[in-house]
Amino acid sequence: MNTYAPLDICFERGEGACLYDNQGTEFLDALSGIAVCGLGHCHPAVTQAIQQQAEKLLHTSNLYCIQNQQQLAEQLCNISGMDRVFFSNSGAEANEAAIKLARLYGNQQNIENPSIIVTDGSFHGRTLATLSATGNRKVQAGFEPLVHGFIRAPYNDIDAIKSIAQNSINTVAILVEPILGEGGVKLPDENYLSELRRICDENNWLLMLDEIQTGMGRTGQWFAFQHSKIKPDVMTLAKGLGNGVPIGACLAQGKAAELFQPGNHGSTFGGNPLTCAAASAVIDTISADNLCQRAEQLGNKMLKAFTAQLDSVAAVKSIRGKGLMLGIELDRDCTELVAKALQQNCLINVTAGNIVRLLPPLILSDQQADRIVEIVSKLIKDFLN
Numbered sequence: 001m002n003t004y005a006p007l008d009i010c011f012e013r014g015e016g017a018c019l020y021d022n023q024g025t026e027f028l029d030a031l032s033g034i035a036v037c038g039l040g041h042c043h044p045a046v047t048q049a050i051q052q053q054a055e056k057l058l059h060t061s062n063l064y065c066i067q068n069q070q071q072l073a074e075q076l077c078n079i080s081g082m083d084r085v086f087f088s089n090s091g092a093e094a095n096e097a098a099i100k101l102a103r104l105y106g107n108q109q110n111i112e113n114p115s116i117i118v119t120d121g122s123f124h125g126r127t128l129a130t131l132s133a134t135g136n137r138k139v140q141a142g143f144e145p146l147v148h149g150f151i152r153a154p155y156n157d158i159d160a161i162k163s164i165a166q167n168s169i170n171t172v173a174i175l176v177e178p179i180l181g182e183g184g185v186k187l188p189d190e191n192y193l194s195e196l197r198r199i200c201d202e203n204n205w206l207l208m209l210d211e212i213q214t215g216m217g218r219t220g221q222w223f224a225f226q227h228s229k230i231k232p233d234v235m236t237l238a239k240g241l242g243n244g245v246p247i248g249a250c251l252a253q254g255k256a257a258e259l260f261q262p263g264n265h266g267s268t269f270g271g272n273p274l275t276c277a278a279a280s281a282v283i284d285t286i287s288a289d290n291l292c293q294r295a296e297q298l299g300n301k302m303l304k305a306f307t308a309q310l311d312s313v314a315a316v317k318s319i320r321g322k323g324l325m326l327g328i329e330l331d332r333d334c335t336e337l338v339a340k341a342l343q344q345n346c347l348i349n350v351t352a353g354n355i356v357r358l359l360p361p362l363i364l365s366d367q368q369a370d371r372i373v374e375i376v377s378k379l380i381k382d383f384l385n
């Protein structure tokens with residue numbers, strides 16, 4: 001159906017940070033399929049894991065033990081400190097699981113109409129519950145009635161959360177992105193997550209982090225919450241988890257990890273042997289190649305270089321980011337930069353209308369990083385002139 005308005009270009013092949021169209025022209029990918037291909041395109045370790053698993057077994061159903069799923073869950077718990085994992089096929093489904101967990105948590109305490117605090121500018125997915133949680137009217141418009149049970153607060157506003165805590169008797173959880181992705185690479189104050197953690201503890205709420213975009217090494221740690229000294233009760237992942245193979249996950253720890261019992265939730269495809277084999281290879285590779293550290297170093301370097309290039313440009317309002325999640329905010333709409341970048345053989349993204357967003361693969365070389373800075377800086381300057 002007509003859900004996207006794709007650009008007039010088809011890619012046929014990819015290797016590392018490069019894509020090749022059907023004429024064989026090379027493009028530098030500074031978007032990674034929106035933070036999906038963190039290891040770049042067709043990483044040999046992931047390709048091999050998929051090939052080997054495809055020759056052995058694709059699907060059996062969660063009615064039986066799935067060893068690859070068990071192994072991936074253990075790896076995820078090891079790197080996150082969480083206790084249990086539910087596997088889905090996408091980010092929205094991972095968030096659906098989180099929302100169901102919060103409701104179950106409230107209903108088990110006999111809280112009537114349990115509600116979840118969500119923020120302005122957030123993006124949580126396109127299913128009915130997740131679009132209702134999303135803080136962007138464009139995502140919701142036309143799909144009313146929305147799902148009830150969400151309380152909206154401004155992003156990065158602890159006082160607003162405190163005020164809800166004082167006035168609401170049915171709040172059970174907060175669902176928030178550690179950095180707004182689709183909302184424009186917005187970084188909250190340094191103590192935002194630790195303050196949210198404290199408020200959740202005081203009020204017996206679940207802290208649920210949507211790390212679908214920020215997770216899997218993107219910001220310089222496995223998960224963005226690890227920059228703060230806290231742990232969420234629930235965390236959702238997808239995008240970078242499978243490097244292109246569709247897989248999502250909802251992780252939980254402590255009391256939240258014991259809520260779901262057989263029959264409460266499920267998925268036919270979720271956690272199947274193929275996708276889990278691919279995600280295990282992703283985790284092994286990020287570990288072996290120190291790619292979290294690499295993302296941090298390269299991200300800092302690119303941020304510096306962009307600042308040197310664009311800081312004096314009046315129409316550039318802010319240059320920011322964490323790890324390889326970078327945003328350049330202009331004072332005007334710049335959606336047309338996506339097509340202009342493509343003419344320079346470079347894939348970028350513009351989100352929230354006026355924010356150039358870069359999510360290059362973590363395996364980017366120094367030269368490729370320099371090239372992206374050069375192309376994008378020049379594009380922005382030319383565009384503003």
Ligand SMILES: *Cc1c(COP(=O)(O)O)cnc(C)c1O
Nearest residue numbers: 090091092123124125181212213
């Ligand atoms: C992409 C994204 C989602 C939705 O993931 P899908 O796999 O498209 O359903 C949810 N939350 C965040 C933060 C995202 O970036």
